[in-house]
Amino acid sequence: MIDVRYFAWLRERVGTGHEQVETRAATVADLMAELSQRDEGYALAFADPGAIRAALDQELVGMDAPLAGAREVAFFPPMTGG
Amino acid sequence: MAIRVQADRFDMGAELNRFAAAQQGAGAVVSFTGIVRDLASGDLDAMEIEHYPGMTGKALADIEEKANERWSLAGSLIIHRYGRLVPDDPIMMVATAARHRGDAFAAAEYLMDYLKSRAPFWKKEITAGGAAWVQARDADEDALNRWFEPD
Numbered sequence: 001m002i003d004v005r006y007f008a009w010l011r012e013r014v015g016t017g018h019e020q021v022e023t024r025a026a027t028v029a030d031l032m033a034e035l036s037q038r039d040e041g042y043a044l045a046f047a048d049p050g051a052i053r054a055a056l057d058q059e060l061v062g063m064d065a066p067l068a069g070a071r072e073v074a075f076f077p078p079m080t081g082g
Numbered sequence: 083m084a085i086r087v088q089a090d091r092f093d094m095g096a097e098l099n100r101f102a103a104a105q106q107g108a109g110a111v112v113s114f115t116g117i118v119r120d121l122a123s124g125d126l127d128a129m130e131i132e133h134y135p136g137m138t139g140k141a142l143a144d145i146e147e148k149a150n151e152r153w154s155l156a157g158s159l160i161i162h163r164y165g166r167l168v169p170d171d172p173i174m175m176v177a178t179a180a181r182h183r184g185d186a187f188a189a190a191e192y193l194m195d196y197l198k199s200r201a202p203f204w205k206k207e208i209t210a211g212g213a214a215w216v217q218a219r220d221a222d223e224d225a226l227n228r229w230f231e232p233d
Contacts, residue, residue, distance in 0.1 A: 058137035058140050058141075060200070074137070076134070076202065076204065077204065077215065078218035079198075079199055079200060079218065080215075081162065081198055081199075081200075081201040082173075082194055
C-alpha cells in the first residue's frame with residue numbers, strides 16, 4: 001500500500017486529497033497510467049502528463065522515479081508560490 | 083535562518099524590524115513582500131492558497147540552505163501564508179541580511195525565484211463568476227534556471 005496525495009486541480013478532478021492505493025506499478029509514471037484508468041475524474045486529472053509534477057516522500061522527483069520503498073507519492077500541477 | 087508557514091496575516095514592517103534587529107554585523111538588509119493583486123477586471127474576491135504541509139517546511143528549508151551555501155549571509159527569513167487571502171493582503175516575504183548589499187540582493191532574488199516554482203503552494207483566484215487556478219508561468223521557470231547557467 002502506498003499513500004497517494006493530490007493537490008490543487010488534481011485533487012478537485014480526482015475528488016479526494018488522499019487515499020491509500022494497492023499497486024504493483026514500478027514507477028511514478030506507471031502509477032499515473034494505472035490511476036488514470038479508474039474513472040472519468042482520474043482520466044481527466046491525468047490527461048496531460050506534461051502538466052503534472054510528482055513528489056516521493058515529500059521530495060520532487062521525475063516521472064521515471066521508482067516507487068520501491070516509498071511511503072507517499074503526491075501529484076500536483078506546477079507550483080505557484082511566492 | 084527562519085521559516086514560517088502560517089494562515090495568519092503578518093505585519094511586514096514589524097517583521098522586517100525584528101529581523102534587522104536580530105542580525106549581527108550585517109551592513110545590508112533586503113526584503114521582498116508579495117501582495118495579493120486584484121485582477122485587471124477589478125473583481126477578485128479572494129485568493130485561496132493551498133499547500134502540501136508535509137513537504138512545505140522541507141522544501142523551504144532546502145531553498146534557504148542553498149541560498150546560504152551560495153552567498154555569505156548573516157541571516158535569512160521566509161514567511162509564506164496559506165488559506166483565504168483578500169486583495170492587498172501580504173502573501174509572503176523573504177528577507178536577507180549580509181555584510182554587503184550584493185549578497186543580500188542576490189540571495190533575496192534567488193530565494194524568490196526558487197520558491198515561486200519549487201515550493202509546494204498553489205494559488206486559486208475566486209471571483210463572483212467562479213474560481214480559477216493560477217497557471218505557472220514560463221517566465222518564472224526561466225527566472226529560476228538563469229541561476230544555473232554558466233557565466
